[in-house]
Amino acid sequence: MQTINEYMAADHARCDQLYADGEAELLSGSFENGREKMLAFEAGMRRHFEMEEAILFPAFEEATGMTQGPTMVMRAEHVQMNGVLAQIKESLEIDDPDTTLGAGETLLMLIQQHNMKEEGMLYPMVDQQLTAQVPDLIQKMDAIE
Amino acid sequence: MRSSGLSLDQAPPEDIPFRFFLTAPVFGLLAGSLILYRGVIVFSSSWHFETIALTHLITLGWIMMIMMGAFYQLVPVLAGGQVPWIALSRAVHFFMIIGILALAGGLIQISQLLFPVAISALLLAFTVFLTQLLTALFRVKANRPVVVAMRISLISLALAVSLGVLEIGAITGLWPPLIERSIVKNLHVTLALSGGIGGLIVGVGFHVIPMFYLSSPFPEKRAVWILRAGMFSLAAVSVMLLNSAGSALLFTAMLPGVTASIIFTLTVWQMLLKRKRKVVDATLRFWQIGLLAFPLSLLCLAAHLFWPDERLTFAFGLLFLMGFAATITNGMLYKIVPFLIWFHRFSTLVGKVKVPLLKDILPAKRTSGQLLQAALAMLTLLPGALLQIDWLVRAGAIFWLISSGWLFLNLIFAFRQKPVTND
Numbered sequence: 001m002q003t004i005n006e007y008m009a010a011d012h013a014r015c016d017q018l019y020a021d022g023e024a025e026l027l028s029g030s031f032e033n034g035r036e037k038m039l040a041f042e043a044g045m046r047r048h049f050e051m052e053e054a055i056l057f058p059a060f061e062e063a064t065g066m067t068q069g070p071t072m073v074m075r076a077e078h079v080q081m082n083g084v085l086a087q088i089k090e091s092l093e094i095d096d097p098d099t100t101l102g103a104g105e106t107l108l109m110l111i112q113q114h115n116m117k118e119e120g121m122l123y124p125m126v127d128q129q130l131t132a133q134v135p136d137l138i139q140k141m142d143a144i145e
Numbered sequence: 146m147r148s149s150g151l152s153l154d155q156a157p158p159e160d161i162p163f164r165f166f167l168t169a170p171v172f173g174l175l176a177g178s179l180i181l182y183r184g185v186i187v188f189s190s191s192w193h194f195e196t197i198a199l200t201h202l203i204t205l206g207w208i209m210m211i212m213m214g215a216f217y218q219l220v221p222v223l224a225g226g227q228v229p230w231i232a233l234s235r236a237v238h239f240f241m242i243i244g245i246l247a248l249a250g251g252l253i254q255i256s257q258l259l260f261p262v263a264i265s266a267l268l269l270a271f272t273v274f275l276t277q278l279l280t281a282l283f284r285v286k287a288n289r290p291v292v293v294a295m296r297i298s299l300i301s302l303a304l305a306v307s308l309g310v311l312e313i314g315a316i317t318g319l320w321p322p323l324i325e326r327s328i329v330k331n332l333h334v335t336l337a338l339s340g341g342i343g344g345l346i347v348g349v350g351f352h353v354i355p356m357f358y359l360s361s362p363f364p365e366k367r368a369v370w371i372l373r374a375g376m377f378s379l380a381a382v383s384v385m386l387l388n389s390a391g392s393a394l395l396f397t398a399m400l401p402g403v404t405a406s407i408i409f410t411l412t413v414w415q416m417l418l419k420r421k422r423k424v425v426d427a428t429l430r431f432w433q434i435g436l437l438a439f440p441l442s443l444l445c446l447a448a449h450l451f452w453p454d455e456r457l458t459f460a461f462g463l464l465f466l467m468g469f470a471a472t473i474t475n476g477m478l479y480k481i482v483p484f485l486i487w488f489h490r491f492s493t494l495v496g497k498v499k500v501p502l503l504k505d506i507l508p509a510k511r512t513s514g515q516l517l518q519a520a521l522a523m524l525t526l527l528p529g530a531l532l533q534i535d536w537l538v539r540a541g542a543i544f545w546l547i548s549s550g551w552l553f554l555n556l557i558f559a560f561r562q563k564p565v566t567n568d
């Protein structure tokens with residue numbers, strides 16, 4: 001059976017790949033392809049946040065009673081990441097690849113240390129404490145557009 | 146419940162890692178000045194007091210300073226443990242500075258009275274540091290490879306510091322020598338370098354390459370194997386050294402650890418080559434230089450067992466300390482420092498006001514210039530020490546001074562970035 005950690009880490013890796021593809025295109029100077037891939041990355045990130053904020057975190061908070069704990073910190077970091085994502089989207093609209101790449105680098109550092117904490121602590125806690133609900137949670141998250 | 150009290154927001158106050166990071170290049174400047182002033186004499190004998198002073202300006206002043214700052218910063222992220230009594234870290238930093246200056250001052254024969262100061266200050270600093278970090282790391286239940294590597298590093302450091310203190314006390318006549326000096330020296334160096342420094346760099350290396358360059362993850366089973374082989378060799382070499390074993394036995398004891406180090410190097414190199422991100426930055430180059438210097442340093446160390454020429458010791462020291470450890474820690478600063486500035490000062494302002502990006506906090510052209518100086522220092526000091534050419538050594542010292550000063554200015558530049566308050 002797939003664990004939450006495996007399922008979510010795979011989605012982190014998928015978003016990472018989308019970013020790397022977009023960055024490579026922008027570095028090589030093909031702006032159109034780069035924009036397309038970066039927008040796919042942006043959509044991927046927003047979908048991932050929704051999986052967590054609409055399904056995973058509420059389930060964790062309900063099961064543990066911890067609403068001021070790790071999920072609160074993760075939500076706050078999502079807000080920061082969303083802010084930088086908005087900057088990326090804006091720079092794509094005005095054809096400013098330098099800013100896209102700079103904001104991307106900044107966002108990537110945020111994402112990586114955020115994911116490290118989720119994969120190292122939060123997801124294992126979910127797997128441990130909500131074991132019976134895992135298949136159902138995965139199914140619900142899969143259904144998100 | 147085990148998870149109670151677990152907060153994911155355990156980063157230390159920004160001044161704690163920064164005070165350690167900013168100090169490193171200052172000791173780099175002191176080390177460079179000593180080489181410039183004394184020239185090739187510092188590469189004449191590894192027993193030479195000035196050589197020992199130089200070594201400790203680099204190991205404690207540069208490498209250990211960055212390692213301490215990194216431990217305080219990274220343990221919450223990589224291991225998920227909270228570092229207790231965090232405010233005491235400021236005292237650790239203060240006593241490290243006093244201790245290193247007193248040790249170096251004593252060794253370059255300013256005054257014998259500095260040795261007791263060095264012993265007390267360094268013991269105090271390390272006792273607090275090690276207690277904080279070992280408490281944090283042994284509370285962590287997860288035995289991820291990075292946690293194991295960090296524990297190996299801290300325990301090796303504890304032993305290395307004890308041996309070092311034992312040795313200073315014996316030199317200054319505070320107490321009689323317990324073990325033969327050459328045994329203490331070899332044990333001290335083995336534990337400090339392979340266990341203390343090597344342990345942390347390897348452990349952190351498991352994670353930061355995938356993080357920064359989106360490479361595939363370091364294979365977990367291989368990481369576990371590397372750490373086991375390293376621990377085995379560390380213990381075996383220590384036992385051999387204590388029993389004054391011959392070269393062949395020592396080499397055999399070293400072999401698993403050396404093999405593990407080479408496998409680590411090749412794996413990370415491969416991960417870098419196959420990284421998903423195509424971007425090339427100074428940190429990547431620093432890692433590549435470090436990964437080249439690492440196996441070369443081990444080659445010199447192994448050769449030294451069978452061909453006991455002091456010049457091989459210096460080649461090992463330069464390659465391991467400056468080429469590998471100082472280079473990789475230098476590169477890491479360029480990733481960690483701008484991010485921490487951004488995280489502490491600007492992350493909460495995102496979306497509200499225009500915030501700088503990492504590239505604005507520390508522009509790439511500032512870092513690549515320093516990288517070149519660091520590489521030139523290595524390329525001149527190495528032949529200078531090997532061929533015993535005084536002017537080459539002094540030229541190397543100048544490159545090293547430029548490199549250290551440049552790093553310092555870069556860190557200060559990043560440190561000065563603050564949100565603009567519009568009133």
Ligand SMILES: [Fe+2]
Pocket residue numbers: 049052074078114118
């Ligand atoms: Fe998240």
Ligand SMILES: [Fe+2]
Pocket residue numbers: 008012048052115118
């Ligand atoms: Fe996530």
